Amino acid sequence: MFANRILSGMRPTGSLHLGHYHGVIKNWVELQADHDCYFMVADWHALTTNYDDVAIIEKSIWDMVIDWLASGIDPEQATIFIQSKVPQHAELHLALSMVTPLGWLERVPTYKDQMEKLSQKDLATYGFLGYPLLQAADILIYKAGLVPVGEDQVPHIELTREVARRFNNLFGREPDFEERARAAVKKIGKAAKSFEQLRTRYLQDGDGEALLQARDILAASQNLGGADRERLLGYLENKGKIILPECEALLTAASKMPGLDGLKMSKSYKNTITMREAPADVSKKIRAMPTDPARVRRTDAGDPDKCPVWQLHQVYSDESTRDWVKQGCRSAGIGCIECKQPVIDGVLKEQQPMFERAEQYLSNPALVREIVFEGCRKAELVARETMKDVRSAIGLGY
Numbered sequence: 001m002f003a004n005r006i007l008s009g010m011r012p013t014g015s016l017h018l019g020h021y022h023g024v025i026k027n028w029v030e031l032q033a034d035h036d037c038y039f040m041v042a043d044w045h046a047l048t049t050n051y052d053d054v055a056i057i058e059k060s061i062w063d064m065v066i067d068w069l070a071s072g073i074d075p076e077q078a079t080i081f082i083q084s085k086v087p088q089h090a091e092l093h094l095a096l097s098m099v100t101p102l103g104w105l106e107r108v109p110t111y112k113d114q115m116e117k118l119s120q121k122d123l124a125t126y127g128f129l130g131y132p133l134l135q136a137a138d139i140l141i142y143k144a145g146l147v148p149v150g151e152d153q154v155p156h157i158e159l160t161r162e163v164a165r166r167f168n169n170l171f172g173r174e175p176d177f178e179e180r181a182r183a184a185v186k187k188i189g190k191a192a193k194s195f196e197q198l199r200t201r202y203l204q205d206g207d208g209e210a211l212l213q214a215r216d217i218l219a220a221s222q223n224l225g226g227a228d229r230e231r232l233l234g235y236l237e238n239k240g241k242i243i244l245p246e247c248e249a250l251l252t253a254a255s256k257m258p259g260l261d262g263l264k265m266s267k268s269y270k271n272t273i274t275m276r277e278a279p280a281d282v283s284k285k286i287r288a289m290p291t292d293p294a295r296v297r298r299t300d301a302g303d304p305d306k307c308p309v310w311q312l313h314q315v316y317s318d319e320s321t322r323d324w325v326k327q328g329c330r331s332a333g334i335g336c337i338e339c340k341q342p343v344i345d346g347v348l349k350e351q352q353p354m355f356e357r358a359e360q361y362l363s364n365p366a367l368v369r370e371i372v373f374e375g376c377r378k379a380e381l382v383a384r385e386t387m388k389d390v391r392s393a394i395g396l397g398y
Contacts, residue, residue, distance in 0.1 A: 009040030012060035017272035019265030023255030070358035088383035172240030181235035262308030316346025
């Protein structure tokens with residue numbers, strides 16, 4: 001497992017809005033400085049619910065990548081790639097589908113939830129049922145250690161862990177595993193003896209700290225190849241070779257970005273501001289936002305807690321501005337148009353660097369394609385190595 005490697009992605013199904021930025025992309029920008037990040041355009045996933053409207057996918061891909069770059073995703077720090085251009089995603093998905101019980105997919109909480117929310121679509125397809133398994137393949141193909149998710153997505157990470165565990169139990173025990181593992185221990189060098197002692201403490205006494213220390217020894221060893229490292233991870237816990245390491249959920253705070261009507265910002269609710277929306281349109285949309293119904297006239301006092309605009313002040317205004325809003329609204333000292341102006345200013349200020357960064361890519365589309373091409377190339381090199389191990393394990397390595 002690559003403990004510092006992160007895999008995350010988004011589906012190209014239309015323009016990205018500020019909810020996407022605050023809920024996902026802003027976090028990616030922070031993570032890329034300290035982690036080995038792989039950011040995926042999940043076009044296969046787009047087909048699970050939008051197979052009847054594929055025309056939007058290609059344009060959305062390039063618009064979305066530009067939005068990522070405009071937000072501060074740095075191709076020198078992170079790998080940006082398109083899921084379907086790395087064929088090993090689909091190949092691993094197929095391999096995992098051979099051993100994943102059907103009931104595991106049917107019990108994923110979001111499956112029934114989405115079936116109800118999208119009842120107008122025909123989602124009685126294997127692709128929709130199997131999308132959590134495709135998500136598992138997306139993660140496992142890169143042996144990612146961390147996956148940034150909100151709490152509602154944790155069941156998907158647990159499924160990924162269960163799938164990896166089942167796969168390793170079925171296929172991880174090589175005929176000469178013990179012999180290969182002992183040979184690999186010798187390659188650790190001076191720390192080999194400590195590794196064996198820590199392993200014994202863990203297996204005999206259940207010492208969790210010993211397990212962590214032994215894993216640290218493996219992570220620090222410069223003499224181990226990928227196969228030996230995975231072999232020793234399994235040997236450490238008296239299992240077979242860890243072919244597909246289990247990832248961990250990296251919990252992210254729920255997005256606090258409300259829509260123009262006070263509900264969660266979502267294309268479904270038609271309450272969004274897109275990431276690179278024209279300033280005049282941003283101003284027009286915010287000025288048209290509903291406010292506290294009690295403020296029928298300018299002289300009527302209001303309650304900020306009953307006003308959708310106040311929720312945007314929580315995102316875009318500093319404490320002194322919020323105090324001004326609370327006092328002015330409750331005393332009718334300010335009007336609703338006055339109240340909205342700081343929000344307009346805050347949104348435009350946030351968007352300005354996005355427009356500036358986006359310009360070089362809009363004026364040179366070939367540059368965007370070069371970035372994605374290089375990202376796909378890099379991603380496929382990693383994915384090939386994983387599939388080499390998987391094919392060998394399931395008897396297709398000939």
